[in-house]
Amino acid sequence: MALPSLNNIKKRTLIIVICILVGFGAVLARMVWWQVIKGAELSERAREIQTAGTVEQANRGKITDRNGKVLAESASVKTLVCNPQDIKEHGDLNTCIQTLSPIIGMSESELRGYLTENSQYRIIKKRLSAEESNAIDELLNPEYSDENTDEAKAENKEKEDLKEKLTGIYFENDSKRYYPYNVASHVLGFTGFDNNGIQGIELRFNDYLTGVNGSVSQNRNAGGTTLEEQQAEYLDAAEDGCDIKLTIDETIQHFLEKHLEEAVQQHELKEGAAGIVMNPKTGEILAIATKPDYDCNNPYDITQFLEYAFEFEPEYEDPEPDPSADPESTPTSRPTEDPDNPSDEFVSQARSKMWRDKAVSDTYEPGSTFKILTAAMALEEKVVDENSTFFCPGYKIVADRRIGCSNESGHGAQNFVEGVKNSCNPVFMELGLSLGAEKFMEYFKAFGLTERTGVDLGGESTSIYYDTMNEVDLATSAFGQGFQITPIQLITAVSSVINGGERMKPLIVSEITDENGVVKSYEPEVVNRVISESTSETMRDILEQVVADPNATGKNAYVKGFRIGGKTGTSEKQPRGTTARIASFIGFAPANDPEIICLVMFDEPQVDNKYGGTIAAPVCGDILAESLEYLGIAKQYTEEETPDNYVEIPEYRGKTLEEARSQLSDTGFEYFVRGDGETVVDQLPSPGEMLEEDSVIILYTEERAEDDTVTVPDLEGTSVSDAKYILNNRGLNFEVSGAGHSEAYNAYAVSQTIEAGTEVSPGTVVGVEFRQQTYD
Numbered sequence: 001m002a003l004p005s006l007n008n009i010k011k012r013t014l015i016i017v018i019c020i021l022v023g024f025g026a027v028l029a030r031m032v033w034w035q036v037i038k039g040a041e042l043s044e045r046a047r048e049i050q051t052a053g054t055v056e057q058a059n060r061g062k063i064t065d066r067n068g069k070v071l072a073e074s075a076s077v078k079t080l081v082c083n084p085q086d087i088k089e090h091g092d093l094n095t096c097i098q099t100l101s102p103i104i105g106m107s108e109s110e111l112r113g114y115l116t117e118n119s120q121y122r123i124i125k126k127r128l129s130a131e132e133s134n135a136i137d138e139l140l141n142p143e144y145s146d147e148n149t150d151e152a153k154a155e156n157k158e159k160e161d162l163k164e165k166l167t168g169i170y171f172e173n174d175s176k177r178y179y180p181y182n183v184a185s186h187v188l189g190f191t192g193f194d195n196n197g198i199q200g201i202e203l204r205f206n207d208y209l210t211g212v213n214g215s216v217s218q219n220r221n222a223g224g225t226t227l228e229e230q231q232a233e234y235l236d237a238a239e240d241g242c243d244i245k246l247t248i249d250e251t252i253q254h255f256l257e258k259h260l261e262e263a264v265q266q267h268e269l270k271e272g273a274a275g276i277v278m279n280p281k282t283g284e285i286l287a288i289a290t291k292p293d294y295d296c297n298n299p300y301d302i303t304q305f306l307e308y309a310f311e312f313e314p315e316y317e318d319p320e321p322d323p324s325a326d327p328e329s330t331p332t333s334r335p336t337e338d339p340d341n342p343s344d345e346f347v348s349q350a351r352s353k354m355w356r357d358k359a360v361s362d363t364y365e366p367g368s369t370f371k372i373l374t375a376a377m378a379l380e381e382k383v384v385d386e387n388s389t390f391f392c393p394g395y396k397i398v399a400d401r402r403i404g405c406s407n408e409s410g411h412g413a414q415n416f417v418e419g420v421k422n423s424c425n426p427v428f429m430e431l432g433l434s435l436g437a438e439k440f441m442e443y444f445k446a447f448g449l450t451e452r453t454g455v456d457l458g459g460e461s462t463s464i465y466y467d468t469m470n471e472v473d474l475a476t477s478a479f480g481q482g483f484q485i486t487p488i489q490l491i492t493a494v495s496s497v498i499n500g501g502e503r504m505k506p507l508i509v510s511e512i513t514d515e516n517g518v519v520k521s522y523e524p525e526v527v528n529r530v531i532s533e534s535t536s537e538t539m540r541d542i543l544e545q546v547v548a549d550p551n552a553t554g555k556n557a558y559v560k561g562f563r564i565g566g567k568t569g570t571s572e573k574q575p576r577g578t579t580a581r582i583a584s585f586i587g588f589a590p591a592n593d594p595e596i597i598c599l600v601m602f603d604e605p606q607v608d609n610k611y612g613g614t615i616a617a618p619v620c621g622d623i624l625a626e627s628l629e630y631l632g633i634a635k636q637y638t639e640e641e642t643p644d645n646y647v648e649i650p651e652y653r654g655k656t657l658e659e660a661r662s663q664l665s666d667t668g669f670e671y672f673v674r675g676d677g678e679t680v681v682d683q684l685p686s687p688g689e690m691l692e693e694d695s696v697i698i699l700y701t702e703e704r705a706e707d708d709t710v711t712v713p714d715l716e717g718t719s720v721s722d723a724k725y726i727l728n729n730r731g732l733n734f735e736v737s738g739a740g741h742s743e744a745y746n747a748y749a750v751s752q753t754i755e756a757g758t759e760v761s762p763g764t765v766v767g768v769e770f771r772q773q774t775y776d
Helices: 006-037 039-050 084-090 093-104 108-115 130-140 150-165 200-204 250-266 303-309 344-355 367-380 416-422 425-435 437-446 471-478 487-498 533-548 612-630 657-667 720-729
Strands: 051-056 070-082 122-125 169-178 214-219 233-236 243-246 273-278 285-291 389-392 395-398 401-404 412-415 502-504 509-514 517-521 526-529 565-572 581-589 596-603 646-648 670-674 682-684 690-692 696-700 733-738 747-752 765-772
Touching: 070 084, 070 093, 070 130, 084 093, 084 108, 093 108, 093 122, 093 130, 093 150, 108 122, 130 150, 130 169, 250 273, 250 285, 250 596, 250 612, 273 487, 273 612, 303 344, 367 416, 367 425, 367 437, 367 487, 367 533, 367 565, 367 581, 367 612, 389 416, 389 425, 395 425, 395 471, 401 425, 401 471, 412 416, 416 425, 416 533, 425 437, 425 471, 437 471, 487 502, 487 533, 487 581, 487 596, 533 565, 565 612, 581 612, 596 612, 612 765, 657 670, 657 696, 720 733, 720 765
Parallel strands: 670 696, 733 765
Antiparallel strands: 051 214, 070 122, 070 169, 214 233, 243 509, 273 285, 273 596, 389 412, 395 401, 502 526, 509 517, 565 581, 581 596, 646 690, 682 696, 747 765
16 A cells, blocks of 8 residues: 655645644634633623622611601611522422411412512512511521420421421511601601602602612522521612701691691581691791691501591492393492492592692682781882771672672771771772782782792692783782682791791701711792881781780680781682682781791681681681790780789688688688688688689688589580689689680680589689681
């Protein structure tokens, strides 16, 4: 056989070398591909397989009141999660389902779907309750017995077996929003399951409140089980959200909500109530509320709202079947809602309504409270002064229309101040016509009534008003009818009348801070000057007379010892011709140097007397008085109010009856003698108490019997003099409050400090609150 030629050998060698080089190149290229080009991706995949990554939840920022009371904060809770792949390979699916289902209240079929997903991570249930998380934690991290007994060993073995069968089930840290005081729901709002704000400050300042979540990595074995003994690696630390301090004062907020809630029940307010308390000098909102409201901790629960709503629904009756209707058909409508089974549509509407903040979102005709602004305009433009005279026959003819006064018989001759105190519509119609439409609208805009106030609360509505006005429009607008504004617009405008003349932007947030300090602060902001300081001073004096004068419309807001100014309001609702009314009152104190202003608005009272002066004024007065006392503003009595007719009760015990009678005749006290003895052995009230000069003293000349009591009478509806006579005649003492500070002709008792029918000791002081009938 012939040997291959040298050339052939060279060719074959070359081919082999080329093949080797090509193969090596291919391997090298593949190595470059996997290690250089795909290296980073593969490393990340390997890290994912070898480690378990979890999210470190950032804490949502707190919301506090102006004094640092925490109104909203995040509490740590557990979220239950699983690794379905881990359960499949190392756990026991059926045990997981049967064990967890009753604890977390989830059906076995739904839970099975979560645990068998084709993934390595699945959230089972967020925000477990304390009971749920504790029960599961006892299974995942059992406590073993140290006892060396067969029973203890068997129990430990059972716990360990169950723990292994639950492999793939674990917790993640989460947080849940908590509102400890459960106040100011329309201000605070609430968050969803993702911890993002849905309503109120929680929504409007969500970007500040929300922190940045961090990430944690921990090694796991080939089976996917986390190696808990190895330390976790924090890749990115969580950054907590900012804290927000509100201008709200939780205590004053409580005062406001308490009185609004009582008013809703007492006056049967079909459409609820709203109220705002502000500092008129700075625009800071100290309290703002709508009733009925909701629980921020459970914002979707409408149980309480339904109880309120169905008070004004016709009684539910099952629809009677129509004999002519197809028996297989179902009724398409119901006469009203069934309170035990409300429709989905009703529930949705109920939630929208209870979440709506009337104080910023609802517009209404302010009625006579607006007369404050018209009076300020007229004084500033010098179309009127305090001594200007008017005549009210009970109406005024404007163009061809007769427009009435609240006093149909007329107020007769009166000056400007009396016209304000009487809330006389013809007076204000004349003022409006004297100003003219152009000047009136110039002030209307200057008071901020053509634009939103810009308060940092969501859902603020804008006003509805005339672009152009004829004489009738101008006349009715001058006394607060024919246009609609929001409560926040009104209180902001009135604040500018009494604070020296400057319109302030209303503030609800004071500052935003993080762990390093202040991020953003909100300072009082003057929007514009509306009236002069001298006009403002005059208006304060006039409005104080509206409350202090026992015959003025605002008398029911009077509180002895506090100088309160204010104005009543009762407005019709659209459409005209119904009995639906809004009763309101806006008041401020101290009248000479206002520190606080309060507006209350009652929507559709169902009681006979719907006037703001009768039902809203006393509520506003009570809120102001409680707030002033809380703020440490001392009472300042006028000469008429000074309790100089109060006398300290002397000591009569141990004196002879003759001596006691002689001394009593000099004090002005009335007295009753119980017993047939000659020496006073006891007395009521006790020595040292302060009572009015004509109060009643009971002298005992014999030991008091245990059953020596007096039944407190029912004083509702009585006059001041009648109430005093009835009490004194029974040996009880009398203390007056409210409109009863004077002998006004129509003051009547509305409440008493001791319930009628109660048995009390003779000489007991019974406080009685009086109110006067008003027509504004």
